[in-house]
Amino acid sequence: MERKVSLKDIAQKVGVSTALVSYVLNNKRENRVSKELAQRIRDAAAAMNYRTNQVARSLKTNKTYTIGLIVSDIANPFSSGLARIIEDEAEQHQYTVIFSSSDENAGKSGKLIDTLLDRQVDGLIIALPAFAEHQVLYLQQQQIPFVLVDRYFPEIKTNHVALDNYGAALKGVEYLIKAGRKRIGMITYDTEVFTLQERKRGYTAALKQHKLPAPKNLVKEVNIKVEKAAVEKAIQTLLSGPDPVDGLLFGANNLAVAGLKCISAMPIKIPDDLMIVNFDETEALEFFHAPFAYIKQPLHEIGRLATRLLLEAIEKRNSITQINLEGELVLKVPSMPY
Amino acid sequence: MERKVSLKDIAQKVGVSTALVSYVLNNKRENRVSKELAQRIRDAAAAMNYRTNQVARSLKTNKTYTIGLIVSDIANPFSSGLARIIEDEAEQHQYTVIFSSSDENAGKSGKLIDTLLDRQVDGLIIALPAFAEHQVLYLQQQQIPFVLVDRYFPEIKTNHVALDNYGAALKGVEYLIKAGRKRIGMITYDTEVFTLQERKRGYTAALKQHKLPAPKNLVKEVNIKVEKAAVEKAIQTLLSGPDPVDGLLFGANNLAVAGLKCISAMPIKIPDDLMIVNFDETEALEFFHAPFAYIKQPLHEIGRLATRLLLEAIEKRNSITQINLEGELVLKVPSMPY
DNA sequence: GCTTAGCGGTTAAACGTTTAACCAGATAGT
DNA sequence: ACTATCTGGTTAAACGTTTAACCGCTAAGC
Numbered sequence: 037m038e039r040k041v042s043l044k045d046i047a048q049k050v051g052v053s054t055a056l057v058s059y060v061l062n063n064k065r066e067n068r069v070s071k072e073l074a075q076r077i078r079d080a081a082a083a084m085n086y087r088t089n090q091v092a093r094s095l096k097t098n099k100t101y102t103i104g105l106i107v108s109d110i111a112n113p114f115s116s117g118l119a120r121i122i123e124d125e126a127e128q129h130q131y132t133v134i135f136s137s138s139d140e141n142a143g144k145s146g147k148l149i150d151t152l153l154d155r156q157v158d159g160l161i162i163a164l165p166a167f168a169e170h171q172v173l174y175l176q177q178q179q180i181p182f183v184l185v186d187r188y189f190p191e192i193k194t195n196h197v198a199l200d201n202y203g204a205a206l207k208g209v210e211y212l213i214k215a216g217r218k219r220i221g222m223i224t225y226d227t228e229v230f231t232l233q234e235r236k237r238g239y240t241a242a243l244k245q246h247k248l249p250a251p252k253n254l255v256k257e258v259n260i261k262v263e264k265a266a267v268e269k270a271i272q273t274l275l276s277g278p279d280p281v282d283g284l285l286f287g288a289n290n291l292a293v294a295g296l297k298c299i300s301a302m303p304i305k306i307p308d309d310l311m312i313v314n315f316d317e318t319e320a321l322e323f324f325h326a327p328f329a330y331i332k333q334p335l336h337e338i339g340r341l342a343t344r345l346l347l348e349a350i351e352k353r354n355s356i357t358q359i360n361l362e363g364e365l366v367l368k369v370p371s372m373p374y
Numbered sequence: 375m376e377r378k379v380s381l382k383d384i385a386q387k388v389g390v391s392t393a394l395v396s397y398v399l400n401n402k403r404e405n406r407v408s409k410e411l412a413q414r415i416r417d418a419a420a421a422m423n424y425r426t427n428q429v430a431r432s433l434k435t436n437k438t439y440t441i442g443l444i445v446s447d448i449a450n451p452f453s454s455g456l457a458r459i460i461e462d463e464a465e466q467h468q469y470t471v472i473f474s475s476s477d478e479n480a481g482k483s484g485k486l487i488d489t490l491l492d493r494q495v496d497g498l499i500i501a502l503p504a505f506a507e508h509q510v511l512y513l514q515q516q517q518i519p520f521v522l523v524d525r526y527f528p529e530i531k532t533n534h535v536a537l538d539n540y541g542a543a544l545k546g547v548e549y550l551i552k553a554g555r556k557r558i559g560m561i562t563y564d565t566e567v568f569t570l571q572e573r574k575r576g577y578t579a580a581l582k583q584h585k586l587p588a589p590k591n592l593v594k595e596v597n598i599k600v601e602k603a604a605v606e607k608a609i610q611t612l613l614s615g616p617d618p619v620d621g622l623l624f625g626a627n628n629l630a631v632a633g634l635k636c637i638s639a640m641p642i643k644i645p646d647d648l649m650i651v652n653f654d655e656t657e658a659l660e661f662f663h664a665p666f667a668y669i670k671q672p673l674h675e676i677g678r679l680a681t682r683l684l685l686e687a688i689e690k691r692n693s694i695t696q697i698n699l700e701g702e703l704v705l706k707v708p709s710m711p712y
Numbered sequence: 713g714c715t716t717a718g719c720g721g722t723t724a725a726a727c728g729t730t731t732a733a734c735c736a737g738a739t740a741g742t
Numbered sequence: 743a744c745t746a747t748c749t750g751g752t753t754a755a756a757c758g759t760t761t762a763a764c765c766g767c768t769a770a771g772c
Binding site for chain 2: 727728729730731
Binding site: 087088089090091092094095100102109110111112113115116117119120123124127132133134135136137150151153154155156293296297300301318319320321322323324325371 | 426454709
């Protein structure tokens with residue numbers, strides 16, 4: 037690979053100093069340079085196919101115009117949807133984004149943070165796994181701008197934008213209650229992630245507010261590693277027996293997919309016997325045969341706000357903004373199969 | 375943000391030259407430096423929380439350990455799945471990946487290529503839109519290592535890894551023929567993208583090889599911008615009338631989703647009246663009520679090979695490797711609804 | 713006639729690394 | 743005793759930018 041053309045090459049060709057070339061190519065000091073010479077420089081640059089070396093520029097200016105994005109898994113639709121929105125918003129401001137997946141593993145997210153910092157990203161947008169509080173503190177101490185998305189730690193004051201998960205769950209369960217359901221269950225993950233905790237809290241609060249009993253055995257927490265089997269078991273215990281649930285809240289969409297597959301194979305009529313509320317939109321339920329409701333996250337809003345917050349924080353290290361957006365309850369009815 | 379600690383700071387603290395610090399921290403010239411001093415340097419580095427500035431290193435070494443990834447849309451599951459595999463493979467070799475979405479727009483992909491090159495990426499993995507041949511030539515001329523995935527241009531000799539789309543379509547249609555179907559249609563996009571052209575070619579070849587008539591009106595090409603309406607219309611013309619098709623190949627999974635939604639609302643029995651073969655796995659059909667077949671791309675293989683090819687090309691500019699992987703025909707039967 | 717300001721540029725240092733070349737002193741080989 | 747090699751470091755240039763400071767000249771202000 038023959039060396040690329042640099043400012044020096046242009047300067048030589050035109051017979052001026054590299055400084056001048058830099059000035060005109062960056063449109064600085066416009067008044068202090070003759071129109072004619074400026075044009076010659078621009079022409080030469082174009083003729084020689086000059087492109088500025090961002091690495092060199094970054095070293096000098098201490099700014100990379102790069103933001104780091106850490107999600108749990110970029111292959112997951114929630115993450116990749118978010119990534120796309122962030123990409124677009126960042127691009128409008130000439131920023132580029134580096135992504136990486138933490139796999140809900142605090143060890144890994146820690147490493148990723150280091151790599152990104154080593155690469156001198158200007159800021160970070162992160163969805164952190166559980167038990168990563170110290171990483172947030174580390175970032176604060178490094179004084180690097182960042183904003184947490186989806187997940188955050190209530191006891192640490194940082195920029196964040198996320199769903200109001202408590203409110204959303206509450207809204208979902210109230211929908212079931214208003215539809216006359218008396219015995220409402222919940223299936224969620226057995227995780228410390230605040231987001232999921234909030235959903236459980238919302239569920240419980242709804243029952244309480246409407247004076248429904250909330251026995252512990254109505255909420256089933258499954259381990260993600262044995263997800264499928266655990267969900268099946270949870271469904272069995274909730275739905276068989278003398279007193280089956282007539283309403284069910286899934287705390288995350290993978291749970292709903294697994295759960296509904298299982299339910300489909302049982303002699304249960306949806307929504308007559310059992311009404312379903314799910315978290316998040318998912319393609320997987322596109323063709324599900326029965327009606328159900330789901331909480332829709334304003335993904336676009338989340339991505340846009342997160343990016344804007346970050347860019348603001350990068351430009352002027354300013355106050356902390358914490359945003360919790362409202363979820364929307366959407367009813368999905370299947371197109372009638374003939 | 376107080377300035378970060380640099381080699382110079384460590385050198386000062388320990389009382390040696392920055393060169394020496396660099397040597398020991400990079401484990402170079404191990405024999406030429408005293409154990410004791412080396413340890414003192416390492417200790418100081420650790421104590422001061424030193425982290426190397428990759429930007430500065432990159433400027434000097436002319437290597438960023440970054441690869442650029444361009445897909446059509448990172449939010450699309452095929453792209454994000456691929457991205458994840460590439461990320462993992464890259465990470466194993468200490469590479470980081472920058473992604474961007476071209477939206478099937480050659481103008482945009484051109485810009486993205488420039489941005490990535492300006493950022494001095496070491497190489498590129500790209501799924502190009504149609505009419506982007508000149509970009510491939512440009513990359514070749516820049517002598518930057520790259521590998522095309524999913525899409526490529528047969529008339530330009532470059533590294534690529536993709537599906538054998540011709541073979542896969544042929545396989546899919548043969549499956550229909552062997553199942554006794556005589557009148558097989560295809561719905562695809564009206565695009566020049568080679569990948570899709572190959573699928574059409576495979577379809578036609580299968581009919582020909584089995585001496586089935588292949589009237590032009592059995593293949594419907596829809597425009598992506600009016601996808602839904604166009605698919606509906608295509609379905610109508612293929613399935614109504616005196617001589618409806620009894621087998622159908624969808625050239626891409628979005629087409630299948632739209633098409634099957636439409637078909638579900640018609641008095642058509644799947645698979646008795648109509649047998650379906652689809653391209654690509656998609657979550658959206660997870661709960662589809664009837665059996666169908668689909669061509670499964672070896673996504674993991676594609677991602678891994680693409681990354682490895684690229685890393686090889688980066689390390690030693692070597693020969694060109696063109697890989698076309700075989701698709702697998704998978705039968706999907708719904709779990710019986712009760 | 714003397715200072716001041718504007719004009720159109722140049723000089724040179726700096727950003728944080730890497731790395732080839734050098735160097736002084738000690739040891740070894742003949 | 744003289745050269746050669748090894749040991750454990752240092753010097754300094756370079757990567758490609760940016761940018762503050764400077765410079766010589768002309769024209770204007772008073």
